[in-house]
Amino acid sequence: MTESPVHPDLWPAPHTSTAVDATVTVPGSKSVTNRGLVLASLAAEPGWLRHPLRSRDTLLMAEALRALGVGIEETVSSSSSATGSPDGSGEAWRVIPAGLHGPATVDVGNAGTVMRFLPPVAALADGPVRFDGDPRSYERPLGAVIEALRTLGARIDDDGRGSLPLTVHGGGALDGGPVEIDASSSSQFVSALLLSAPRFNQGVEVRHTGAVLPSLPHIRMTVDMLRSVGAQVDTPESGGEPNVWRVSPGAVLGRDLTVEPDLSNAQPFLAAALITGGRVTIPDWPEHTTQPGDALREIFTEMGGSYELTEQGLTFTGTGRVRGIDVDLGDVGELTPGIAAVAALADSESVLRGVAHLRLHETDRLAALTKEINELGGDVTETEDGLRIRPRPLHGGVFHTYHDHRMATAGAIIGLAVKGVQIENVATTAKTLPDFPRMWTGMLGLAGN
CATH class of the missing domain: 3.65.10.10 (Enolpyruvate transferase domain)
Structure with missing residues (x-):
């Protein structure tokens, strides 16, 4: 795993104890x-x-x-x-x-x-x-x-x-x-x-x-x-x-x-609805698509939410309960960091399979997720082809990103439910999701960035 350098800018991940209710327009794929x-x-x-x-x-x-x-x-x-x-x-x-x-x-x-x-x-x-x-x-x-x-x-x-x-x-x-x-x-x-x-x-x-x-x-x-x-x-x-x-x-x-909206970049916003028991609408979600992010509808439903797809878009609703999941993510590996973040907040164990190739992405994502979630008090172990995540009470701390945009959004998901999480180099989200901090705080109805 590439070492993450010390970065002077730590972004305090917004925390909320209320249900999210927002419409978020996601940029193109x-x-x-x-x-x-x-x-x-x-x-x-x-x-x-x-x-x-x-x-x-x-x-x-x-x-x-x-x-x-x-x-x-x-x-x-x-x-x-x-x-x-x-x-x-x-x-x-x-x-x-x-x-x-x-x-x-x-x-x-x-x-x-x-x-x-x-x-x-x-x-x-x-x-x-x-x-x-x-x-x-x-x-x-x-x-x-x-x-x-x-x-x-x-x-x-x-x-x-x-x-x-x-x-x-x-x-x-x-x-x-x-x-x-x-x-x-x-x-x-x-x-x-x-x-x-x-x-x-x-x-x-x-x-x-x-x-x-x-x-x-x-x-x-x-x-x-x-x-x-x-x-x-x-x-x-x-x-x-x-x-x-x-x-x-x-x-x-x-x-x-x-260009369709980037459905994988919708992940943190859908996750926000799931873990807060709220509701988030993503406009213009296509009825038929080859984007891997479309799998989020079913995966997050299995983890405790529900969705409705209409001509206006996708509305995802959480129940306040997050369940663990045993899932093969081989076809949709880019979704793993966000799913791992949600799994760390679930009420039962999760096993994420089929993603050994993530060791060769922007960083070694399996090692990075294991280290960062565990340093917040989690219990994550690497398997041959994925992660085993046993939920434990988490605490605040610095969540390093390793110049990986999906690590940064995973940290933001955890910070929504855990006070005191600080994201190192949140600006790395500009790789695929420009202005993520503003979008995230806007979803929560907060001012500033």
């Missing part, structure tokens, strides 16, 4: 925004992204694509209720494809989507593209993508590290074809190859050869978005071989895409 930016940049004609998320990860993606020659124009809709808000609501981005070119430098920050989705794009550019990022990005898995791209015809210099920093020597095209990859540490490995595949000379056939593939909803999201821009994709769900995805070569169409 990071996963949809960054996939949409990549596909629009590879298209044969301009396209639009409406209500995109403006956060560190998506701005890194946009700047990287601009460095490769793509035009991305930001506008604010006069008909929108928002007025240029930092989260991107009310905005539209016009993406104007151009000949991809180097030399260029890409700063990936600590964004898995940028460090994994863009090397295949860079292989299609004309010239060298250097990738670098935050120190933690050097530790995150990337070797499987590098080797797969080499198999498909790319030339990449990484000094044998199998990780960042690296340089992709784009040749203006990529052969493509069949490739085997072990994506058991991240489904993004598969999505990375699929997103650019229509532009490969032979398309691609990606065959996953490792253990259980995590986060399948994110691959389904990639496939659905590819099909929406005219790509032909064969998948296991459409009658193909298990663990094999095929994308045919062809033109990518420019589209007008409206």
Whole structure:
């Protein structure tokens, strides 16, 4: 686990003893925004992204694509209720494809989507593209993508590290074809190859050869978005071989895409309703979606709440009782920190399974959750593939975030029920949820940030 440096700014997590009753508008999906930016940049004609998320990860993606020659124009809709808000609501981005070119430098920050989705794009550019990022990005898995791209015809210099920093020597095209990859540490490995595949000379056939593939909803999201821009994709769900995805070569169409709210970022607000016995409404919750966050409806219901989904959105209601849960989160691993925080406040034991791959995320999330909850008086133990959480009375203290946005929101959830919790570096939430402190205090009807 990456050590969290001492940070001078500690945010006192708001505590409440009353039921929350609020409507919270959640910004657009990071996963949809960054996939949409990549596909629009590879298209044969301009396209639009409406209500995109403006956060560190998506701005890194946009700047990287601009460095490769793509035009991305930001506008604010006069008909929108928002007025240029930092989260991107009310905005539209016009993406104007151009000949991809180097030399260029890409700063990936600590964004898995940028460090994994863009090397295949860079292989299609004309010239060298250097990738670098935050120190933690050097530790995150990337070797499987590098080797797969080499198999498909790319030339990449990484000094044998199998990780960042690296340089992709784009040749203006990529052969493509069949490739085997072990994506058991991240489904993004598969999505990375699929997103650019229509532009490969032979398309691609990606065959996953490792253990259980995590986060399948994110691959389904990639496939659905590819099909929406005219790509032909064969998948296991459409009658193909298990663990094999095929994308045919062809033109990518420019589209007008409206980005859904980020359902995973709705998690702390739904959790607030659950643990306070209150009610929170998330407007514009889609009836059908590939976002992993949609699973929160059922998971939090099993933990003691109930929901109603209408044309206006999702309303979640707590009962004042929080139950433990035994659940496999392999497909929705990004929800684990928030679920662990709720489980620490439950009235019975919880077992969270299927998330060994979280040791390779922004930080080692399993180790981080264990340490931080236990230092507040909890009883969390790591298992081979997850966490066992035995509820105990918690007390205040500093909750470290390890530069991980979901650790910060997990700490805020606990602080809602436990007095004296202070979040170290709450600003890390800007990775995917800009202005979280203001949204959180606003939900509680509190002034300030």
